[in-house]
Amino acid sequence: MVSSLPRDIDAVNLALPMRLMLLTHSYWPEHSPPQRRWVSLTREFRRAGWNIDVVAPVAHYPNGRRNLPRREAGFAFAHQRGPHGEIIRRVPYLRHLGTSSLARFVDQLFSAVMSVPVGLFGQKPDAILATAPSLPTLATGYVLSRLRRVPLIVEMRDAWPDLARDARMVQGSVKSLVERVVEFVQQRADLVVTVTDGFAATLRDRGIRNVVTVSNGLDLSSIPFLEPPASDREVFQALYLGNHGKSQRLDVLIRASALLGDGFHLTLVGHGTSRPQLVKLAREIDAPVTFYPSLQGAEVIDKYREADTCIVSLRDDWKSFETTVPSKTYEVLAIGRHVTAVVRGEAERIILEARGGDVVSASPEAVAQLWRELAADRSRLTSGASGREWVRNNADYTKLAVRYMQEISALVRPEKAVPQERGQ
Template sequence: MSTSLPGDSANKDQAREPLRLMLLTHSYWPEHSPPQRRWSSLTREFQRAGWKVDVVTPVAHYPNGRRDLPRRQAGYAFGTQTGPHGEKIRRVPYLRHLGKSPVARLIDQLFSAILSVPVGLGGKKPDAILATAPSLPTLATGYVLSRLRKVPLIVEMRDAWPDLARDARLVQGSVKSVVERAVDFVQHRADLVVTVTEGFAETLRSRGLRNVATVSNGLDLRSVPFLDPPAEDRDVFHALYLGNHGKSQRLDIVIRASALLGDGFHLTLVGTGTNRQQLVKLARELKAPVSFYPSLHGSAVLEKYREADTCIVSLRDDWKSFETTVPSKTYEVLAVGRHVTAIVKGEAKRIIEEAQGGDVVPANPEAVASLWRELATDRKRLTAGQSGREWVRDHADYAELAHHYMDQIACLISRRKPVPSTERVS
C-alpha cells in the first residue's frame, strides 16, 4: 500500500504530531473530479488527526471550464472558504474556456498556477507544501513557493508524467521537450515524490530518484455499500462503464464488442470526455446497443451499479505508461462487488487478479464479445463475492491510506528540522 522511507520506524512517534500542510491542486470541493475525490477524503482524515490543511485552488469550474455553481459554493477569486472538514480553502481566478479543449485547459491551469504564488505566500507558514499533478503548472507553483517559504516540497504524481506525454504524442522526437524537462527538474528537486502505483515509483527510482513513496488511490469504504449479485435469470446482459471518455480508455473497443453481440446485450456508458462525440457517432453507425449518460453522482451511480452485470475498467494497451497506471474506478467496482471486465495490463491487471474481482481480457472487440457471451451463458461467474471488497479494505481504504501519508510527511519534516544547539556534536 505504501513504500517506507529510511527513518520511518525511528520517527514513528513524530508521525502523529499535528502539522500544517499547504495543498496546491487544480480541482477541489465542491467539484466532482479524481483529485477532488482523493484529496477531500485525505483532508478529512488529516483534519481528524489534528493537522491543519490549507488548500490553494481555483474557483470551482470543472468540468465545463466555467462556474456552474453558486458563488457561495464555488468560491470567490482571492476569497477564503471553510471546507467541509474544517480546512481553509483559498481561491484563485481561472480563465473561462470550453472544457473539451486540452490547450484551453492547459492555459487555464497555467493562469491559475501563476496567481497561486501570491496567494500561497499569504497565511501562516506551512510545515510542508504538497503539489498534486497531473496539472503540471501546479508542480512549478509548488517548487516556487517551497523555495520562497523555505519549507519541504512534496510532489504527488497521480499520472505517469512525463511518460504519458510521450505515449499520447503530446511531445515527439528524441530530444526531451520543455514539458519533460520541467517535470524532471521538479521531481529531482522535490523532498518527496509520491506516486499512486508501485510500478511508477520503481520507474522513478530507476531514473535516480531515491525520495519516492507510494500512497495509492482508493475510496471511503464506509460510504460504499456492497451490492447483492445480479439476478441469475435475466434476458439482457448489461455491461457498464463509468468514467472519462478520452483517448486513454479506447472505449471504441467495447462499443464494437456490443455491436458484435447485438440483441440480448446492452452497454451503458456514463461520463464525459474529449472522445464522447466520436463514440456516440460510432455507436450510431454500428447500430450498437449502447446508451450514453452524462456524469452521475451519489445514488444515481449506485443505481447504475445495481443494473449492471459487469463493469468495465479500460486503458489502451499500446501506451507503455499505462502498465504502471491503475484506473481509480477499479477500487469502487471491486468494493461494490460487481464483476470486472478488465481491459488492462501491468499493475491494474495484477490487482484484478489478486482481488479475484473478474476477468482480464485482451484489448480487442472479439475478445470482449467472447467473454460477455460466456458470462451471459454462465451467470454464476458474475457473483464476484467479497474478495474484491476485502482487497480494497486491506489496500485502498482512505481511512488507512491517510495515516500512511501522514507518516511519510511527518518523517520528512522531522529529518529537515535543525538539531537544537544544545544537542550538536562539537
C-alpha cells in the first residue's frame, strides 16, 4: 500500500498548480463510490491550488432518475459550483430503471457520448482523468485527450477487463468488444491508476507501461471510533452496508442467519440488482433478516453502533476479486467494529494485517460457525484501535491525495517532479 507519503500537502513541491478535467459517471450531490472518492480527493486538490473541472451527468444515481431538486442535481449542458469550488459541467442522461444493468449501461454510454462536446468547452486542462468502472467513460477520456492534446490518466477502480470474464459477460476464449476497448485505452493511457497493488501488478505483467496505485480510502477525521459492543446483549447483531449485487453473494449471509435462528439477527443496508431476490430468499427460508435502503450520516453510525460484527463480502469464485478490496473495508476498520471478512487475496491480507477481525470462507455453514463462536466469546468482538491505525497510515484521503498529485505532476511536468518511492 502507500507507505511513504508526505504528511501534508505542503510537502508537495507544486510550483504551478494544475487544471485537471475529471470524467465520471457519478458525482456530488449523489452518494456513490466515485462521489465519495472524488469529492474527498477534489477537496485536497483544491487546497493545493488546483483547478478541477468535473464532467458528469445530471445527478440521477442510483435509481436512474433525478431524485433531487433541479438546482442541486444540475441542468444538462450547464455548469455549477461543487462543494469545494470545483466546476461541474453537467451532461444529459437517459432515465431508466435503476435495477436494469443493460439500461444502466445504455445510460452511461449516452452520457459518455454527450461528454465529448461538453469536455471541449472551457479552458484547456493540463490532463484528463477518466474513472471507471463506467467503461464508456474510458473511451470518452481517450477521445478528449486526443482532441485537446493533453495526457490521459485512466483510473481503474475495479479489475476490468478481468471482471467481465469472471461475471460471464464474456464467453469462451475470444476477447469481447468490452475487453478490447478497455485494453486499447489502458495501453494508450499516459498513466493508469489502480486502487489495489494486486491489479497494478497484473497490468504491469500485461505490458502496461506506467501504472501506480492510489487506494480507496476515507476521511478519517469524519469517522468516529466506537466503543466495543456491550458484553451482555441477548441477540448477536451482524451488519452489512453496501451494494446488493452478484459480486457480493449476500445469499450466503442470509442462509447463514437462517441456520442460526433465534439469538442472531442480520441487517442488510443498501441497494443493488440482487436485492429483490435476496428479500424473496429471506422470506422463503424464514431467515432473521431486516432490509434497509441506503442510509447516510448519523443513521449509518447508529447502525454501526448496534452491530456486533460488520461484514465485507466478495464472492470467492471470481479470480479478479483476489485483487479487489471492498471500499467499505476501510470504514469498518476505522470505526472499530469487528469484521466478518468473506474475502480473499488483497482484501484478506489487509484485514489480517490490520488485526481487524476474522476471515471466513464463502459458505453459510462457515459463516454461521464463526458467528456462533463470536457470540459465545464476545471478547473477540473487541478489535481495538489497530484497524483505525492501519487506515490512518494507509488509507486516509489527506495522504492519498498527496500521492495522486505527485503522480499527476510527474506526468505533466516531469522536470519539476519530486522523487518518490513507488509500490510494486
